Amino acid sequence: MRLHRVLPRALVVLQVLLLTACQPPLEVTLASGNERLPGPVFLVDEPSQDGGPPRYDVIRVLSADGTQVWHxxxxxxxxxxxxxxxxxxxxxxxxxxQPPQPLESGRLYSIGVSGEASGALRFIVGQDGDVRPEK
Known part of the structure; x- marks a missing residue:
């Protein structure tokens, strides 16, 4: 067994897991059950803030294939x-x-917010332009 090769990698993985586990989560949801194109509304909440505003510095929206459509x-x-x-x-x-690209019907996207805390939501744009969370 090559312990001298496995141990450093295992330590790096453990450090990454510990660092990401300490980051408080943000909850990202749709503002209502009636969100539609062209500008669906999302709500960001940080439960650890006990009602205080969430802490984030970046908003990104990606298509399912990883293409960034807004930043x-x-x-x-x-x-x-x-x-x-x-x-x-x-x-x-x-x-x-990056300016927003039009969201397309029938496609899957994800919105991510990050900073001192982070969170994301995957959502689908229906054929009729309605926006709903991925199930």
Whole structure:
């Protein structure tokens, strides 16, 4: 057995797991059951903040194949942010890194928010333009 090769890799994996386990989660949900194109609304909540605003600096939306379709980032890092995110609308205190591409019917996407905490939601755009969480 090659313990001298396996042990360093195992330690790296353990460190990554410990670091990611310490990061508090953000809950990302659709604002309602009636969200539609072109600008569905998402809510971001951080349960560990006991009702306080969530902490995130980056918003990214990716298609199922990993193509980035929208990316914004905060102008100043480490602060608290609003709970409401509208696809394609740059939140106050953010700047556009990649402008929004139109979301397409029949496709799967994911929205991710990250910073001091992180979270994501996978969602589907129906053929009629309705937006719902992936099941």
């Amino acid at each position: 914004v980032r905060a102008l100043s890092f480490g602060g608290t942010r609003g709970r409401r995110v509208v696809y394609g609308e740059v939140p106050e205190g953010f700047e556009t890194v």
